[in-house]
Amino acid sequence: MSTFENTTPFNGVASSTIVRATIVQASTVYNDTPATLAKAKKYIVEAANNGSKLVVFPEAFIGGYPRGFRFGLAVGVFNEEGRDEFRKYHASAIHVPGPEVEKLAELAGKNNVYLVMGAIEKDGYTLYCTALFFSPQGQFLGKHRKLMPTTLERCIWGQGDGSTIPVYDTPIGKLGAAICWENRMPLYRTALYAKGIELYCAPTADGSKEWQSSMLHIAIEGGCFVLSACQFCQRKDFPDHPDYLFTDLDDNKEHDAIVSQGGSVIISPMGQVLAGPNFESEGLITADLDLGEVARAKLYFDVVGHYSKPDVLSLTVNEHPKKPVTFVSKVEKAEDESNK
Amino acid sequence: MSTFENTTPFNGVASSTIVRATIVQASTVYNDTPATLAKAKKYIVEAANNGSKLVVFPEAFIGGYPRGFRFGLAVGVFNEEGRDEFRKYHASAIHVPGPEVEKLAELAGKNNVYLVMGAIEKDGYTLYCTALFFSPQGQFLGKHRKLMPTTLERCIWGQGDGSTIPVYDTPIGKLGAAICWENRMPLYRTALYAKGIELYCAPTADGSKEWQSSMLHIAIEGGCFVLSACQFCQRKDFPDHPDYLFTDLDDNKEHDAIVSQGGSVIISPMGQVLAGPNFESEGLITADLDLGEVARAKLYFDVVGHYSKPDVLSLTVNEHPKKPVTFVSKVEKAEDESNK
Amino acid sequence: MSTFENTTPFNGVASSTIVRATIVQASTVYNDTPATLAKAKKYIVEAANNGSKLVVFPEAFIGGYPRGFRFGLAVGVFNEEGRDEFRKYHASAIHVPGPEVEKLAELAGKNNVYLVMGAIEKDGYTLYCTALFFSPQGQFLGKHRKLMPTTLERCIWGQGDGSTIPVYDTPIGKLGAAICWENRMPLYRTALYAKGIELYCAPTADGSKEWQSSMLHIAIEGGCFVLSACQFCQRKDFPDHPDYLFTDLDDNKEHDAIVSQGGSVIISPMGQVLAGPNFESEGLITADLDLGEVARAKLYFDVVGHYSKPDVLSLTVNEHPKKPVTFVSKVEKAEDESNK
Amino acid sequence: MSTFENTTPFNGVASSTIVRATIVQASTVYNDTPATLAKAKKYIVEAANNGSKLVVFPEAFIGGYPRGFRFGLAVGVFNEEGRDEFRKYHASAIHVPGPEVEKLAELAGKNNVYLVMGAIEKDGYTLYCTALFFSPQGQFLGKHRKLMPTTLERCIWGQGDGSTIPVYDTPIGKLGAAICWENRMPLYRTALYAKGIELYCAPTADGSKEWQSSMLHIAIEGGCFVLSACQFCQRKDFPDHPDYLFTDLDDNKEHDAIVSQGGSVIISPMGQVLAGPNFESEGLITADLDLGEVARAKLYFDVVGHYSKPDVLSLTVNEHPKKPVTFVSKVEKAEDESNK
Amino acid sequence: MSTFENTTPFNGVASSTIVRATIVQASTVYNDTPATLAKAKKYIVEAANNGSKLVVFPEAFIGGYPRGFRFGLAVGVFNEEGRDEFRKYHASAIHVPGPEVEKLAELAGKNNVYLVMGAIEKDGYTLYCTALFFSPQGQFLGKHRKLMPTTLERCIWGQGDGSTIPVYDTPIGKLGAAICWENRMPLYRTALYAKGIELYCAPTADGSKEWQSSMLHIAIEGGCFVLSACQFCQRKDFPDHPDYLFTDLDDNKEHDAIVSQGGSVIISPMGQVLAGPNFESEGLITADLDLGEVARAKLYFDVVGHYSKPDVLSLTVNEHPKKPVTFVSKVEKAEDESNK
Amino acid sequence: MSTFENTTPFNGVASSTIVRATIVQASTVYNDTPATLAKAKKYIVEAANNGSKLVVFPEAFIGGYPRGFRFGLAVGVFNEEGRDEFRKYHASAIHVPGPEVEKLAELAGKNNVYLVMGAIEKDGYTLYCTALFFSPQGQFLGKHRKLMPTTLERCIWGQGDGSTIPVYDTPIGKLGAAICWENRMPLYRTALYAKGIELYCAPTADGSKEWQSSMLHIAIEGGCFVLSACQFCQRKDFPDHPDYLFTDLDDNKEHDAIVSQGGSVIISPMGQVLAGPNFESEGLITADLDLGEVARAKLYFDVVGHYSKPDVLSLTVNEHPKKPVTFVSKVEKAEDESNK
Secondary structure, three states: OOOOEEOOOOOOOOOOOEEEEEEEEOOOOOOOHHHHHHHHHHHHHHHHHOOOOEEEOOOOOEOOOOOOOOOOOEOOEOOHHHHHHHHHHHHHOEOOOOHHHHHHHHHHHHHOOEEEEEEEEEEOOEEEEEEEEEOOOOOEEEEEEOOOOOHHHHHOEOOOOOOOOOEEEEOOEEEEEOOHHHHHOHHHHHHHHHOOOOEEEEEEOOOOHHHHHHHHHHHHHHOOEEEEEEOEEEHHHOOOOOOOOOOOOOOOOOOOOEEEEOOEEEEOOOOOEEEEEEOOOOEEEEEEEEOHHHHHHHOOOOOOOOOOOOOOEEEEEOOOOOOOEEEEOHHHHHHHHHHO | OOOOEEOOOOOOOOOOOEEEEEEEEOOOOOOOHHHHHHHHHHHHHHHHHOOOOEEEOOOOOEOOOOOOOOOOOEOOEOOHHHHHHHHHHHHHOEOOOOHHHHHHHHHHHHHOOEEEEEEEEEEOOEEEEEEEEEOOOOOEEEEEEOOOOOHHHHHOEOOOOOOOOOEEEEOOEEEEEOOHHHHHOHHHHHHHHHOOOOEEEEEEOOOOHHHHHHHHHHHHHHOOEEEEEEOEEEHHHOOOOOOOOOOOOOOOOOOOOEEEEOOEEEEOOOOOEEEEEEOOOOEEEEEEEEOHHHHHHHOOOOOOOOOOOOOOEEEEEEOOOOOOEEEEOHHHHHHHHHHO | OOOOEEOOOOOOOOOOOEEEEEEEEOOOOOOOHHHHHHHHHHHHHHHHHOOOOEEEOOOOOEOOOOOOOOOOOEOOEOOHHHHHHHHHHHHHOEOOOOHHHHHHHHHHHHHOOEEEEEEEEEEOOEEEEEEEEEOOOOOEEEEEEOOOOOHHHHHOEOOOOOOOOOEEEEOOEEEEEOOHHHHHOHHHHHHHHHOOOOEEEEEEOOOOHHHHHHHHHHHHHHOOEEEEEEOEEEHHHOOOOOOOOOOOOOOOOOOOOEEEEOOEEEEOOOOOEEEEEEOOOOEEEEEEEEOHHHHHHHOOOOOOOOOOOOOOEEEEEEOOOOOOEEEEOHHHHHHHHHHO | OOOOEEOOOOOOOOOOOEEEEEEEEOOOOOOOHHHHHHHHHHHHHHHHHOOOOEEEOOOOOEOOOOOOOOOOOEOOEOOHHHHHHHHHHHHHOEOOOOHHHHHHHHHHHHHOOEEEEEEEEEEOOEEEEEEEEEOOOOOEEEEEEOOOOOHHHHHOEOOOOOOOOOEEEEOOEEEEEOOHHHHHOHHHHHHHHHOOOOEEEEEEOOOOHHHHHHHHHHHHHHOOEEEEEEOEEEHHHOOOOOOOOOOOOOOOOOOOOEEEEOOEEEEOOOOOEEEEEEOOOOEEEEEEEEOHHHHHHHOOOOOOOOOOOOOOEEEEEOOOOOOOEEEEOHHHHHHHHHHO | OOOOEEOOOOOOOOOOOEEEEEEEEOOOOOOOHHHHHHHHHHHHHHHHHOOOOEEEOOOOOEOOOOOOOOOOOEOOEOOHHHHHHHHHHHHHOEOOOOHHHHHHHHHHHHHOOEEEEEEEEEEOOEEEEEEEEEOOOOOEEEEEEOOOOOHHHHHOEOOOOOOOOOEEEEOOEEEEEOOHHHHHOHHHHHHHHHOOOOEEEEEEOOOOHHHHHHHHHHHHHHOOEEEEEEOEEEHHHOOOOOOOOOOOOOOOOOOOOEEEEOOEEEEOOOOOEEEEEEOOOOEEEEEEEEOHHHHHHHOOOOOOOOOOOOOOEEEEEEOOOOOOOOOOOHHHHHHHHHHO | OOOOEEOOOOOOOOOOOEEEEEEEEOOOOOOOHHHHHHHHHHHHHHHHHOOOOEEEOOOOOEOOOOOOOOOOOEOOEOOHHHHHHHHHHHHHOEOOOOHHHHHHHHHHHHHOOEEEEEEEEEEOOEEEEEEEEEOOOOOEEEEEEOOOOOHHHHHOEOOOOOOOOOEEEEOOEEEEEOOHHHHHOHHHHHHHHHOOOOEEEEEEOOOOHHHHHHHHHHHHHHOOEEEEEEOEEEHHHOOOOOOOOOOOOOOOOOOOOEEEEOOEEEEOOOOOEEEEEEOOOOEEEEEEEEOHHHHHHHOOOOOOOOOOOOOOEEEEEEOOOOOOOOOOOHHHHHHHHHHO
């Protein structure tokens, strides 16, 4: 058992509120979605065999987080290489729902786990950075689309809207997700808090030391378990590309150079680091979550409860889908009804 | 192979996303719908033999675009000659569905092509300028009625409604049409974009040089292939008529005078002219469409995706049929149900 | 008088509806906003001396369009150089209102022209790509913030909202602006058309040949004069930068290399090119606009009038300012009241 | 007193429900709106001096009904002459409200009459065929825009919507209008009947004998007074034009040829012709309307009352303004409120 | 051939769209239905021998139109005589279907005509004023029950519902009927127009001059042939009755006095009177209908096609049978379900 | 210069955007407000002599943070000793404004610093935990009252309202404060961000390790400098008290035991710790703040600018004073009216 694991032996004393959860800190197989799915399967099976009931993957695990890619972009500049790069990237993305989503639902069902999977979703020709949720009953529960991409992501991903901010009330706790720097958005976090989130999944591509502070802060602020999942990638995991940039303009392009250092971590509502952070290798990060900690933490601070001040500070969340074009017809009506 | 053709030899390298498409730039046989259908057949066979999977005809190919006709009209003025002219024109129009539609479906099936055909449709005594869609399986897929006729067309054609704005999701791409100056209607185009159009057919009667700019703009704006089909007609293709007017009040009535100069053209989503424009003769305009170009183009601009701004600008499309009279009866109710 | 100029001698015959308009095709003095203002002054004086009543500058003339800059960005990657680059860029931007805006208002007043100026506006630490409007009376009329930046612009500029979509009803016609690829947004253009725009200014950074097609299309679609203003810049106009990229990954970095080729152009509502495009040099592009052309064009096509189809296609424009935080206080209430 | 006048001497017996009404059968002064207004003034004064309380002018009296004009139009054909013709026609049209409307309101007030005036209204560059209503108090009451132009009118006029179907409840009876062939639209007439119209004004350009049948039918069908006003014009009243067409292709172009033969008529709810029709000359048609006739007629037939069959036949009138673009902002809100 | 006849000799030139139609202007044989049927037979044979393909009888030809009868009614007053009068009137009415209907079907078949017959239908003890339709194949096609009786008719006839508004699509054109003042109901007429009526039969009891205006108006409004059939009756055709009233309280009771003056008429879609009106005698009114006239007329005006305005004005027709009592049994339930 | 200090020598190179700031990590002199003020003066003078322009004191420095006090409270239990304890505590609190506030203003002026001072404010008999702001010009700028006290604080302090959430725009940056666990309130922080806070002062009583994570997170989230000031107190700094409780029920009551461990810290907008945290001793923590860091940080993340999503997430801050009783008098009325 590595230092990145914190589990409790299942003896008779263990209360039913203990949930074993695993983060998969691993790299996408770039430009090969079937191989990425196979890799996902391997880790889900391993986590399930270890007793986990919740498995969380990093941001963009399916489709890939194109770290260091520039898509040939400069302000006001486009080129053929960038467009081809995008076409390949678009090809690795998946439709939601679609065959890959079905496969993941089947995996969750067969391994009897809740599964939170980071994926690049394609809707027409716009891509979204999405978290997918699956139940142990083998069902696709729904999705969250990242609201606001960061810097160069804005050139390749669209913006989500308020209609995909789910928090699922499951037997192992209330489950939702904030992707990468959405974790820096206080209003978005507050929306999740208001929906009662207890298992706060944070699929991310941010492997910095500062990220650890944010995760710890959020656990305390939200009074929830935080499960931050980040890919561990080396230069060799990425396709070769002449325009590739890691940090500095002439950065390390050796095969073993670490490009995404991971740092996946599990933190309790009281701010206790339960497992991780792992900054060294691909692998699983596992901890047993005592759900009773949520109540213990809220005695002192309940961000949307006794410690809110709604007569002064009130947040409005617009959950209507934002669509540039609305077709008013029978089909639309049918949709409306399914929304009721 | 003329300059109006841009095809790629089918070698082993060609990806499955290459679709050969042909525009038929030809004139209606006026006042003779059976002869017009025979002419359509000739060109469809020729295009299919050349490997085309999509054949697009100009606006009003069946029934005819009565360029230069005035139907004896002046403001507040009617006469016998105009009425007779209309009666003849009405006689050349077709019912949808009806025997001519069946014949066209059969042609599409036998030649294994998607077929987009401009036709004058009669519904009672009101005529519509309609685009008909057919599948390689020999099925009539449906139709689009032009929403808004232009100038004098308003005296002979009715206005379509929102119930016939189809975009068909076919194996060769999403297929739809905008007829003539509908291409100038930004809201109509946006409705098509929102339905994901990739093969944007533009049957038209506008053979101007400015039209080329609009086609190029639309290809870029919509990130789609644009296939603009216009008739090439000479004065002799039209019936003689004392009140005929081409451009100026005393215009050229010589037999060889070009009355509709064509200009059919095929443009890629990046704004590259793939075939045409042909301003010189009747004939086929053919190009190989690399559907991967759509994704490449959308990296930079996705008009209803990442480049839309739905919180500020939102379009509503009313797809309900507009009927002056609705009969509420058992049959009608059954129809309603089949719509759910 | 160069080929880029199309003016009518002011003799007694000239009707009062002729308006002389000038586009300034010139480059920003990078990282030196006072020098850029001085350059603006020089050209405004020259245009006014030539009889112009409307002077239009390119996108981001003040503050600069950082073509080829990459701000050290790659997906998921940041660095010191990029941040410093942004800090410098932020320093060149201006507050609106603010001292530079006052200076421009004074220039417009002294030279008796309507002035449309592209500028980088700073609001806190978020930048906006803005068009500023000034009257011959020396007043700052207001601004339009670009709604949706393009590709890498999204990493350095914020998004405007619906509260800055002005069209000013001036004695020389209704004046408004769409910046760069906003010109590709059919719903945004329709909002301008609905406000009656007649002098459609298109400050841009797109100097491509395809752009010309879009401008011509818009003139016809909107039935308005289009005045497209683009900077003409050479490599030497830009600060040296190791990460600079023009088009290809190893592009031309010689001092005389053309980096922004201009292509400023003035087009009539009938689609006639009145002046330009100039792809060769810095300079003024001038034409005399016969406002009567608008009515002539609308006979056939009035995009928000007789050629609209509002029972099927209706656009909603949300003009409310979008603010993440609203402070409700006495002052705020007073504002609310003035809104009623 | 001509045969076109039917007035009752004001003796003590006359009940207060007798209203003297006058139709002005006169021609527009083409291309000269001030002169047309002067002519209107002359006739209003004359009618008022004769005791009239209601004065009705023909369709398009202001701006003109361009009978025989073709605007250079043929199907798919445009030309310079046509555009210039439209520009001139557009110039003669008026804004509503606007200075001409103010002048007419003043005229109604000074002469103490209700005034119904046919006018060509310009809204941007789309024209509408409009009826304007004014009160004896010198107020502009509102307008009705013709819903559906006829044949070639569709090329020069836009379509009204349901928001301008007024019936004004005045001391002299309920006053509204149907313009020209709107009188042939059974659903439009039913909308007016449902609003209780008693003084049914029918400004028209139809001087045919069949028109008389329609007027008589409507008086009976609607149980209302019908006041049909049509211009009397000779060829010399129109500007010369090479493309002019009256009825036949080689029609009479002599100066005295009658181009619009008038036929203005006033009919009672029982189908009695009270004054007119005058097919011979310009002039006033005057009758005394006994409003008690309305009740007498309704005993037998009340089209929207006891003789309707709403369980079987029900008409829906959509009175929402149809706008292609709606701006949601403070101003819009204010408008909404004024609509409540 | 009387002036009431307008027929075209059948030479080789006559197109197949010419249909000869005959109106039978004759009086019921009161209180003797078999004799009335015999009279009907005589006229049908005569019309058929003259080449007619369509024969139209007046309102209530079978059973009789009891003009001048009062049924002993006054407000709040009943008496024995009136009840007996009704009992006799009821006895002359027919069941539909029933033996008289079979006889009429046979007559139509033998004479190879379409037959439209006015009849008083009895359903239990309620009478309906009905039009019956028969085919040349000897089939009873169906019926139309008058929706709304006029004045005193309301005391003896019931109201029809929306389930009997047929328009039959026959080889000689689309055939339907509006009875008497149903012709004044704009919504009912619109229902017929929406079903495409081309041969608009108007069995009536209105022999006024004003009626002619309505018929002409309807032909133009509907763009259809109008065939108005009215009885020609003298005083002697009616049974003697002390309470009889024609127009005035002491009216002409001489045997030759004309009580119903006929005025049957046939009018073309362009408003041309083809035959009649005959105000003088019993007899046949015959005309040749050129069905091509319908298309010619619709060029200018198509009341439910290009000249409708369904976004503003929409009519709903409820065609469900209205039944005071519904028995819910297995069969009924099955029907109900098919409605869902 | 201790490790808790990070200053830049003032040479000619230093840009004007460098501001030296000092946190005073020191303990209140309990129950002796004049002595506490004298201690404040000593540290302010020292910081000013060291070049500081901003001096920040901990929460409740004046009046004292009564750590370990219980005020004789248990649920449903009160006693005399507790009441006396409160009476003493109330006596140490100050009026705002008042003589102590004047003294502090004078101190700020004489030492030419911005001063942020934690104080217990008394308003009647309710106490508030307040931050006071003073300018180098010797002016009292205003105050912020803590919105929500934590656990037992709720028994001795009242709640602030929205009328005291100031952010002052000073020459050294925009200055405001969040007190103690207000720093855990995402909506309160967002209100400060929206006011543009750059110098985010966090007077606190939380000396935990987790607090450091929150401070670092806020610096990054807000893109601002964070200055967290906490008292360093030993047991001997507190008055003796039998009911005193530190952490455990029998905790360390030795004189040197650390009761409040400090941890004051200064962090940059990029998340760099500039000075501190000091967990060891009373003393000054000083750093030079390069205000240019704000722009650099905002390139990537601007929480209320380009990284907000106001169409989905919008916060409303009610800044109205909350008063239990409102006296409606002339003055009050005038105020009310100005609010309308």
